[in-house]
Amino acid sequence: MEMTQPLASFDPHVIERPLTTVDVVIFTVLEQRLHVLLVLRPDTPEEPFKGMRALPGGFVDMQKDDDLEGCARRKLQQKTGVRSPYLEQVGSWGGIKRDPRGWSATHVYFALLPATESPEDGTPSSDAKWFPIENQRVSVKLAFDHAKLLEAAIQRLRNKVEYTSLPAYLLPEEFTLSDLQHMYEVVLERSIEKSAFRTRVFAANLVEPIDKVRAGPNRPAQLYRLSQPKEIVYFPRTFSPRKI
Amino acid sequence: MEMTQPLASFDPHVIERPLTTVDVVIFTVLEQRLHVLLVLRPDTPEEPFKGMRALPGGFVDMQKDDDLEGCARRKLQQKTGVRSPYLEQVGSWGGIKRDPRGWSATHVYFALLPATESPEDGTPSSDAKWFPIENQRVSVKLAFDHAKLLEAAIQRLRNKVEYTSLPAYLLPEEFTLSDLQHMYEVVLERSIEKSAFRTRVFAANLVEPIDKVRAGPNRPAQLYRLSQPKEIVYFPRTFSPRKI
DNA sequence: GTAATAGTGTCTATCAGACACTATGGT
């Protein structure tokens, strides 16, 4: 359009590039609640939002990272030590205003980590801490526009849980149907009818029984594992159609 | 981690930044088929994929664009002259391999344009042309990884059409229920039962009748418009649950 | 009248939700 600097649109080295980051929203379930992992912003003077909580993430490293998902996996590994949980892109946000250092774009992913028995487990990185999610939010103020990003990730998770097998990735490999139902209930924050739940899960061929039961102070429960651990299962209908 | 260039992680001006682009997948329905708008890559020697077809898009302009969606709207306007059709982000793709000029990330949006009667209409940009979509693809070879991006956009559109009012944005403001049903059938590439369709549409309060009918060589049809043109409507269930 | 599309009514199979019931372990 403007002919003052015609080369600018051809030579990529002349083109101004936004700061590019990847942020990862890492979910797990602890103590009957959905939690998200947050890190502390560094306390050095040249960093914005110093000392605040933020989503784990940072600049794309063009040497280390082959692609965006690889970058997300690297950041996930850094903060949790976990190799390959469920990882999905939420979307990207970019603009002049979101980072005081200039035009920036972030690519947001969310990950699901199996719930561990001990809450302090799975956080080798000392600056990272699990925060419970209470009605679509977290109680601390977040750096940048991370509150918005987190809300979008929660929204995506809740929506998708209605018609997919996602909550299975919040459990260890072997689980009972009650465990699985419980994960759905925690994420959706409502109770599900047991009989309907089991019918759906079996109809979708989501799980297969293994040759073990879990004992307890009551009737032992059959243990299951995912039929196809690699592939997410879509239910033909949502769990509980909302009457309008 | 590596302490050789400690400032690199603090000073944003030192950090290498990927090339950043926005691509827009613009859909419309022409002659009973879903079409997508594709442009010609410039034929200059320093441009990659010269002369090939590609999705309309290009580098983010940090002066002109306040944010990514603004950038997408600008590119949409450039190629179609249209102000504000339906626009939604599909996601982002980035990596070392997708652009020969280096590490690049693109933010992909899709737009829905009302079907026009004359196919040559609505394309003021001379390098842009409508291409029909035939089983998830287009017949020409596309530049970069645009075939993958297009496939993702088609997938998103098809999925979402099953349970939302999206096809209404492929129509002009006033339309008959048969028009609307037809848009669903074109996008989903299958026929829908008339009675069930009407029941659903009314139950969701998607449309409201206006004081006009469309005459023809047969019984005139009631004209409708969207009840809330700004808000996309979600149906409680999908259109046709697939038996597994 | 006929052709053609608009629009409605009825039946049925399916399935979620509610709820009660049975089963099986520990104590």
Place this chain on the structure above:
DNA sequence: ACCATAGTGTCTGATAGACACTATTAC
């Protein structure tokens, strides 16, 4: 025996799909 949780059976209301039917215009 009793408790607690696992797991099943049965009924009902909502709804999608099939399909036949009626309605209204141009010719």
